[in-house]
Structure formats: C-alpha cells, structure tokens
Amino acid sequence: MKKVAAVIALSVGGALLAGAGKVEDAKLLEEARKYFQPLPSVAKSETNPVTPEKVKLGKMLYYEPRLSRSGLISCNTCHNLATYGVDNLPTSVGHRWQLGPRNAPTTLNAAFHVAQFWDGRAKDVEEQAKGPILNPIEMAMDSPEEVVKRISSIPEYVELFNRAFPNDRNPVNYENIAKAIAAFERTLTTPSRFDDFLRGNTEALTKEEKEGLKTFIEVGCASCHNGVALGGNMFTRFGIVEAYWNATRDYVTLEKPTMPMDVGKFAVTHKEEDLYVFKVPSLRNISRTYPYFHDGSVWNLEDAVQVMAKVQLGKELSKDQVKKIVAFLKALDGEVPKHALELPVLPPSTKETPKPVR
Amino acid sequence: MKKVAAVIALSVGGALLAGAGKVEDAKLLEEARKYFQPLPSVAKSETNPVTPEKVKLGKMLYYEPRLSRSGLISCNTCHNLATYGVDNLPTSVGHRWQLGPRNAPTTLNAAFHVAQFWDGRAKDVEEQAKGPILNPIEMAMDSPEEVVKRISSIPEYVELFNRAFPNDRNPVNYENIAKAIAAFERTLTTPSRFDDFLRGNTEALTKEEKEGLKTFIEVGCASCHNGVALGGNMFTRFGIVEAYWNATRDYVTLEKPTMPMDVGKFAVTHKEEDLYVFKVPSLRNISRTYPYFHDGSVWNLEDAVQVMAKVQLGKELSKDQVKKIVAFLKALDGEVPKHALELPVLPPSTKETPKPVR
Numbered sequence: 001m002k003k004v005a006a007v008i009a010l011s012v013g014g015a016l017l018a019g020a021g022k023v024e025d026a027k028l029l030e031e032a033r034k035y036f037q038p039l040p041s042v043a044k045s046e047t048n049p050v051t052p053e054k055v056k057l058g059k060m061l062y063y064e065p066r067l068s069r070s071g072l073i074s075c076n077t078c079h080n081l082a083t084y085g086v087d088n089l090p091t092s093v094g095h096r097w098q099l100g101p102r103n104a105p106t107t108l109n110a111a112f113h114v115a116q117f118w119d120g121r122a123k124d125v126e127e128q129a130k131g132p133i134l135n136p137i138e139m140a141m142d143s144p145e146e147v148v149k150r151i152s153s154i155p156e157y158v159e160l161f162n163r164a165f166p167n168d169r170n171p172v173n174y175e176n177i178a179k180a181i182a183a184f185e186r187t188l189t190t191p192s193r194f195d196d197f198l199r200g201n202t203e204a205l206t207k208e209e210k211e212g213l214k215t216f217i218e219v220g221c222a223s224c225h226n227g228v229a230l231g232g233n234m235f236t237r238f239g240i241v242e243a244y245w246n247a248t249r250d251y252v253t254l255e256k257p258t259m260p261m262d263v264g265k266f267a268v269t270h271k272e273e274d275l276y277v278f279k280v281p282s283l284r285n286i287s288r289t290y291p292y293f294h295d296g297s298v299w300n301l302e303d304a305v306q307v308m309a310k311v312q313l314g315k316e317l318s319k320d321q322v323k324k325i326v327a328f329l330k331a332l333d334g335e336v337p338k339h340a341l342e343l344p345v346l347p348p349s350t351k352e353t354p355k356p357v358r
Numbered sequence: 359m360k361k362v363a364a365v366i367a368l369s370v371g372g373a374l375l376a377g378a379g380k381v382e383d384a385k386l387l388e389e390a391r392k393y394f395q396p397l398p399s400v401a402k403s404e405t406n407p408v409t410p411e412k413v414k415l416g417k418m419l420y421y422e423p424r425l426s427r428s429g430l431i432s433c434n435t436c437h438n439l440a441t442y443g444v445d446n447l448p449t450s451v452g453h454r455w456q457l458g459p460r461n462a463p464t465t466l467n468a469a470f471h472v473a474q475f476w477d478g479r480a481k482d483v484e485e486q487a488k489g490p491i492l493n494p495i496e497m498a499m500d501s502p503e504e505v506v507k508r509i510s511s512i513p514e515y516v517e518l519f520n521r522a523f524p525n526d527r528n529p530v531n532y533e534n535i536a537k538a539i540a541a542f543e544r545t546l547t548t549p550s551r552f553d554d555f556l557r558g559n560t561e562a563l564t565k566e567e568k569e570g571l572k573t574f575i576e577v578g579c580a581s582c583h584n585g586v587a588l589g590g591n592m593f594t595r596f597g598i599v600e601a602y603w604n605a606t607r608d609y610v611t612l613e614k615p616t617m618p619m620d621v622g623k624f625a626v627t628h629k630e631e632d633l634y635v636f637k638v639p640s641l642r643n644i645s646r647t648y649p650y651f652h653d654g655s656v657w658n659l660e661d662a663v664q665v666m667a668k669v670q671l672g673k674e675l676s677k678d679q680v681k682k683i684v685a686f687l688k689a690l691d692g693e694v695p696k697h698a699l700e701l702p703v704l705p706p707s708t709k710e711t712p713k714p715v716r
Contacts, residue, residue: 070447071446072435072445080423082703082704087423088714093716096455099716299713300709335703336703341702341703342701343439343440343700345442345693348645349648358451358455358457
C-alpha cells in the first residue's frame with residue numbers, strides 16, 4: 001500500500017513538474033516572441049523580385065572570379081559558402097594581397113538586415129553587391145563598364161541575362177549584375193531549431209538552450225540582437241560602457257598590433273553621434289562565423305560574449321551564464337541551403353574577353 | 359517514268375554515299391583506336407584504393423583553405439572545379455600574391471598521367487598533393503606537422519580520417535591527407551563524345567569533328583597526344599623544330615615581358631637531354647583550360663594549335679586544318695562530375711586550431 005501510494009505521489013509530482021516545465025516553456029516562448037520572429041524562407045524585395053532565372057544567374061556571378069581584376073577573386077572568396085558565407089579571417093585578403101579594414105560579414109541571411117556593411121553605407125544587398133567589385137583593395141575592377149565588358153563578351157552570360165531580365169532592352173549592365181547577385185543572396189536563409197521553437201514547438205530547444213535564451217533576454221543581449229536575424233536591424237555604439245579596444249586588445253594578434261581605432265559610421269556621416277557606431281551583427285550561425293567583431297579580434301565565442309556583456313552592458317557574466325548563452329547561440333545554427341552549395345560550371349571566356357591583370 | 363527512275367537513281371546514289379561514309383568511318387575508328395583509348399570512369403590505384411569514405415574526406419580537403427598558411431588558399435583556388443580544374447590564369451597566385459612559375463594544369467583526368475607536374479617530379483597524384491601545401495609560394499605551410507596539427511584539432515576531421523583509413527592506428531597524418539585528396543582526384547574523370555566514338559558509335563562525332571580527328575592523326579599531333587588522356591603519358595622537348603619562345607613570345611603579355619626561359623625537366627635531372635623537356639599535356643577539356651603551355655602564354659586554342667604544329671612538327675597548318683582540329687578538340691570536352699561540384703560544408707575550427715597567418 002505504502003509502495004503504491006509512493007508511486008502515485010511520484011507520478012503526480014512528475015506530472016506537476018512536467019506541467020510546471022510546460023508553463024515555464026510557454027512563458028519563455030511568449031517572452032521570446034516579443035523580441036524575435038521566425039526566419040522567412042526568402043528575403044523578398046519589392047524592387048528586385050526573386051525569380052529562379054535571376055537566382056541561377058546570380059549564383060554563377062557569386063562564384064565568378066572574372067568579376068575581379070585578377071580573375072582570381074569572386075564573392076565566394078571572402079564569403080565562402082563552404083564556411084557559412086565567411087572566410088574565417090580577421091579581415092579579408094583582396095587584390096594583390098591587400099588586407100581589408102574590417103571583418104567580412106556572412107552573406108547568409110544578410111538580406112534581412114536594415115542596411116549593408118558594418119557602417120550601413122549601402123541600403124540593401126542590391127547596393128552592397130556593387131561595392132567590393134570596384135573597391136581597389138578588394139576585387140579592384142576599374143569601372144562598371146570594365147565589368148560589363150567582361151561579362152557581355154561571354155555569350156552564355158548574355159543569354160542568361162536575357163532570361164533573368166526579360167523586360168530590359170540591354171539587360172547586361174552593372175545594375176543587373178548586382179541585382180542578380182542580390183537575388184541569389186536573398187535565398188541564402190538558414191532556418192534553425194530556434195525558429196521551430198518560435199513557431200510553438202517548445203521541445204525544439206534543449207533545457208540548457210532554453211536557459212540560455214532566458215539568460216540572453218534577462219542579461220540584456222536581446223535589446224540589440226533581436227528581430228528575424230537576432231541583429232542586423234539597428235546601429236549602436238561598440239563600447240557603450242567602456243571603449244571596446246580596452247576589452248578586445250588582449251585578443252588582437254601580433255599580426256596587426258598597431259591597427260588604428262575604427263571610428264565606424266562616423267567615417268561616413270561625420271556626425272559625432274556616429275563615433276564608434278556599427279551595425280549590430282546578426283547572431284544566426286555565429287558559432288561558424290568567427291572571428292568576431294568588426295575587427296575580427298576575438299576568435300572564441302565564449303570570449304566574445306564576455307566582451308559584449310562588459311562593454312555594452314557593463315556586466316561581468318558568470319561562467320555558467322556564458323555557457324548557457326553560448327548553448328542558445330548554437331541553437332541558431334542553420335544549414336547552408338543546398339542549391340547554394342551546388343557549384344555552377346562557369347562559361348568560358350572568348351577572344352573578346354579582356355584578360356585578367358594580376 | 360523518268361521521274362521515278364531519277365528518284366531510284368538518287369536513292370541508290372545516297373545509299374552508296376552513306377555506305378562509303380560508313381566504310382570511311384570504320385577506317386577512321388580503326389586508325390583512332392591505334393592511338394587512343396576510352397576514358398575509364400575512375401583512375402584506379404593499387405596502393406591507394408578509391409573508397410567512398412576517402413573520396414568524401416578528400417573532397418573536403420580539396421576545398422579546405424586551412425591547408426594553407428593564410429587560411430585562404432585551397433586546392434580549388436588554383437584548380438577551380440567551376441572552371442574545369444584550372445584558374446584560367448597564365449600562372450597561379452599563391453601566398454602573399456606570389457606568382458607561380460608555371461601554368462596550373464587541370465586536376466580533371468590528371469590521375470591518368472604517367473607522372474605529375476609539368477616536369478614530372480611527382481610520380482602520381484598522391485605524391486603531387488603533398489607539394490603545393492608546403493610550397494612557400496603556393497599554400498606555404500611550414501611543415502607536414504603544422505598541417506597535421508591544424509587538421510587534427512578539428513574533431514569532425516579526426517572522425518572522417520578514422521572512417522577513411524580504418525586500419526591505421528593514427529590515421530591523421532600527412533601521407534593520408536595526400537591520399538584522401540588523391541582518391542578524390544581519381545574520380546575527376548570527364549568522359550566525352552569522343553569516348554562514345556572510340557567505343558564504336560561513329561555517329562557520336564560530327565562530320566567536321568571526324569575530319570578534325572583525321573587531320574589530328576595525319577598531321578602528327580597524335581604521336582605525342584595519345585592514350586586515354588590524349589597526352590599526359592610521355593615527356594618531350596617543347597620546341598623540337600625551333601625554340602618555343604620564338605613562337606610564343608608574340609603572345610606573352612606585358613605582364614611578364616622578361617620571364618626567363620624555363621628549362622623544364624632539366625632543372626630536376628640536370629641532364630642535357632632534359633633541357634626544355636616537359637610532360638605532354640592532356641588535351642581533354644582543352645577548350646576550357648586556357649591559357650596554354652607551361653607558361654600560359656597563348657590564350658587562343660587556334661593559336662596554340664598553330665604554335666604546336668610549327669615548333670613540334672615544323673608545319674604551317676592551313677586555316678581549314680586548324681578549324682577542323684579545333685572542332686575535334688572540342689569534342690573531347692566532358693562534364694565536371696556532379697559529386698565534385700557539390701561544395702562540402704567544412705567543420706569549424708576549435709580553440710586548439712592554430713590561427714591562419716596572412
């Protein structure tokens with residue numbers, strides 16, 4: 001009799017506990033939904049509709065090294081889809097091995113951002129795509145005309161532009177090159193288990209990940225890292241509580257010991273309020289897109305979380321808090337879309353194609 | 359009555375012509391089979407059996423930029439499978455933008471060659487794969503140990519090596535890295551319409567291509583470009599009839615006006631008979647693997663055919679001969695194997711992974 005009673009008591013207790021867990025989960029979900037939204041499968045655009053023809057062409061151009069002066073560097077060189085749309089380097093290597101000033105952000109889910117580049121100087125991926133091709137320390141093409149000359153010398157490309165932009169009289173132009181690349185990028189979305197959670201499946205996250213999510217919100221991370229991309233939708237000063245370089249300089253490698261302070265958006269606007277202001281980066285796939293921050297100074301995700309808490313929130317997190325937050329962040333990892341990983345075979349150059357210059 | 363007779367006469371004439379064509383085709387096929395063999399689907403190896411586990415791992419390593427000092431350059435940088443296993447540059451760009459001394463040959467069908475590199479200094483793809491990783495002007499890793507340190511710091515790789523080399527006690531070693539890459543390369547075969555022809559389907563080539571094949575044999579190209587890869591199976595002096603640089607220097611770009619003469623195999627053996635001797639390159643996919651020759655001096659296939667006839671055979675080909683030969687050469691184009699074009703997602707580095715050095 002005693003035994004049976006004990007079993008009943010245990011079951012009831014278990015059910016109660018499970019019930020309590022469910023209530024807690026529901027509360028957490030409700031709270032999370034205030035900050036975050038599930039990732040759409042495509043980042044739509046009013047002005048650049050995503051069509052299969054444009055995506056096909058855009059993928060080829062994304063992998064196309066002839067968009068660079070040297071004929072060696074493509075979008076995929078720095079935004080390598082085999083490594084989650086980044087090069088995993090502090091800052092990128094460009095034409096004639098020039099080093100870029102800022103860490104290359106991932107192209108995955110980038111189209112959801114409010115603006116492009118760390119300082120937001122391009123309004124969308126369409127505008128962004130036009131930058132690196134002409135940047136003398138990146139792909140270093142001389143002019144949009146030079147780019148168009150290369151592409152239009154290749155009949156297969158001309159045909160693909162005709163199909164992708166059927167209403168244009170002269171579809172091979174610099175705008176459309178950027179539009180096609182951007183259309184491809186608008187398909188680079190990486191839904192994760194966290195999206196399943198946000199859609200109502202509270203079992204999609206482990207206990208530790210849910211504790212991490214709770215901590216992430218409570219500590220204050222979600223005040224900047226929110227929305228569909230957990231970031232990418234606002235600008236803020238890097239170093240609200242204390243100068244960021246005080247916290248990151250311990251991590252800076254010997255390779256660049258004297259790198260000057262980066263003034264962020266100030267360099268674009270020259271407004272005092274924009275001094276050291278950067279776009280808040282997305283945290284999706286953050287475990288794969290090391291090293292961290294605009295200067296790529298910190299390689300380790302645990303360290304990056306600590307630095308963030310310190311300079312943005314003025315908090316020293318416990319090891320346990322960091323562990324939980326990192327567990328949650330890893331639940332944001334998705335998969336690189338299959339179609340993006342199918343390397344396109346690029347059409348051959350012709351006699352008319354201008355030669356690469358190394 | 360007249361009309362009917364005329365129709366009958368025409369039919370008989372047509373049949374006779376078709377019959378004559380068949381006889382000619384059969385003769386050409388017989389002649390071609392003396393020189394060429396169809397391409398096997400895999401380049402087998404006694405000492406490095408091609409297994410699915412090894413090929414999977416090898417493909418990842420082929421696309422792995424962490425095999426280079428900078429963390430930027432992979433095998434695929436210079437042997438880009440999106441462009442038929444080459445970079446379409448005169449010579450390749452390596453660590454810190456150093457330019458290589460010779461044109462990067464394609465990895466497609468390379469495993470069928472009698473030896474690797476233009477001077478044959480590696481006996482097979484297994485030995486070849488160990489070269490560029492440590493070459494200071496290519497991927498520039500310090501030592502085999504440094505390479506193994508990087509790879510063995512990544513648990514996913516350790517697991518993949520365990521599976522690919524189940525009988526090895528410590529499978530993550532430099533030999534096995536090369537063996538895995540080579541096993542992948544042994545699957546990079548590109549059967550073409552010419553192989554269908556060699557197997558007996560004389561309709562697989564057009565009339566012009568068959569005339570090109572005939573010319574190719576008659577002119578003497580097939581005396582060096584033969585076997586399964588139409589090349590790759592012997593060494594010969596570049597410039598038998600006259601010095602190659604007399605014929606190619608008109609094509610040399612402003613970029614490298616003072617490039618010294620390349621002594622070829624002589625640099626390896628120091629034997630006089632090896633002066634200006636190079637491996638005969640394969641002509642499979644030759645229309646895609648421009649620019650041509652060890653120095654990448656000639657961009658146009660028609661020009662390359664002319665130069666070859668001149669300096670190797672002492673012949674001046676007619677425009678028509680060149681046109682036909684080029685038509686035949688294009689019938690050697692195959693397709694890059696699908697599995698090779700599926701970009702692998704690479705496992706992340708860990709705290710133990712040594713950092714890249716740019």
